[in-house]
Amino acid sequence: MAIRKKKISEFPLAETLIGLFTIGVNSKNKSVKVSLEFLKTSADNADKAAKSANNAAAKANEAATSANNAADSANTAAENADSAADKAKKATQSANAAAENANTKAGAADRSASSANQAAGLASSQASNAEDKASKAENAANETTKTNEVALATIARLEELEESLVGQYKMIPTAMALTYPKAITLRNPSALRIAYELFPSNTGRNVLFLSDDNAVSVLPNGGIIVRRAGVSKVHAIPTENTEIYQTVEIKVVEPYMRKTAPSAIRLTGSGNIRLT
Numbered sequence: 001m002a003i004r005k006k007k008i009s010e011f012p013l014a015e016t017l018i019g020l021f022t023i024g025v026n027s028k029n030k031s032v033k034v035s036l037e038f039l040k041t042s043a044d045n046a047d048k049a050a051k052s053a054n055n056a057a058a059k060a061n062e063a064a065t066s067a068n069n070a071a072d073s074a075n076t077a078a079e080n081a082d083s084a085a086d087k088a089k090k091a092t093q094s095a096n097a098a099a100e101n102a103n104t105k106a107g108a109a110d111r112s113a114s115s116a117n118q119a120a121g122l123a124s125s126q127a128s129n130a131e132d133k134a135s136k137a138e139n140a141a142n143e144t145t146k147t148n149e150v151a152l153a154t155i156a157r158l159e160e161l162e163e164s165l166v167g168q169y170k171m172i173p174t175a176m177a178l179t180y181p182k183a184i185t186l187r188n189p190s191a192l193r194i195a196y197e198l199f200p201s202n203t204g205r206n207v208l209f210l211s212d213d214n215a216v217s218v219l220p221n222g223g224i225i226v227r228r229a230g231v232s233k234v235h236a237i238p239t240e241n242t243e244i245y246q247t248v249e250i251k252v253v254e255p256y257m258r259k260t261a262p263s264a265i266r267l268t269g270s271g272n273i274r275l276t
Contacts, residue, residue, distance in 0.1 A: 003210060003235065008242055016040070022239060023220065024206050031220035046161055053154040060147040073133055080126055172241045173204035183251045184216070186229050194222040194248075196236060204240040211235075215252040229254050 014020055017040040024034040180194040198204040209218040215230035229252050237245040 003212065005235075005245075022206060023208065025221055029221050049154070049157075049161070056147070056150065056154060063143060063147055070133060070136055084122060084126055171200075171203045173198035173200070173238055173244065174241070175199040176204075176207070176236065176238055176244050176246060178236055178246055178248060180234075180248060180250065181224070182249070183253060184224070184226055185255050186226060186252055187255065188226065192224040194218060194224065194234065194236065196222065198238060198240075204238045206239040208237045208239055209234060210237065216250050224250070226252055228252065 017036045020036045021033045022036060024032050026032045176199070177197045178194060179196075181192050184192060194209065196207045198207075207222075209220065209222060211218040211234045212232050213227060215227055215232040216234070217225040217227060218234050219225065231249055231251050233247055233249055235245055235247050
């Protein structure tokens with residue numbers, strides 16, 4: 001009966017990786033069932049890490065806004081200090097003018113000078129406060145820079161993790177090489193199998209073997225079981241990329257004698273008849 005080939009695109013799409021399995025071969029070359037649920041777990045962990053990075057970036061933006069507000073307050077305080085200094089300067093000039101106009105008004109000039117000194121002291125105090133606020137704003141800006149650096153480093157690690165996951169689980173083979181016996185003698189006791197290699201290296205790992213079971217049957221690990229004399233077709237199908245499958249023919253023949261000359265047959269070292 002002819003084997004109906006079915007493309008991957010003809011199968012229904014799986015909506016979740018939970019409970020989804022594929023066929024593989026373990027270190028003992030035995031077929032095993034492999035769960036794909038760990039892919040979902042890795043993706044969920046990546047999503048959580050990305051959310052944490054977004055939260056860190058949001059906090060960094062809030063810190064930057066606070067730093068900008070502090071800088072604005074410092075600028076306002078500095079402007080107020082400049083204004084107070086100008087007033088003090090004008091008051092001092094007025095005091096000097098009053099002293100020059102009349103010694104009798106010296107007392108008034110002294111009082112004006114005292115007021116000017118007080119104003120200058122106040123201006124100096126405001127300037128000192130402005131410097132303190134500017135220093136705090138600078139410290140806040142430095143903290144914001146550190147927070148941004150941490151957020152960027154976290155995002156970079158997440159991107160590296162994403163690239164690693166994509167490289168490990170989404171690469172597919174593009175070519176396959178098969179090694180197998182094209183002809184087998186019936187009742188041959190040797191252990192025979194179909195070996196395969198997928199390219200590029202470290203892409204696909206699983207190959208499915210389908211035989212018509214006419215002359216031979218093929219085990220999941222590629223082992224060949226001889227049934228009877230005849231010819232069998234075997235399909236080797238990589239599960240990660242069915243488009244590169246190959247179909248081979250294996251012939252099973254009855255034992256026969258090889259002649260070394262028209263009237264001589266080939267013997268073993270012990271003198272027995274050699275069958276091929």
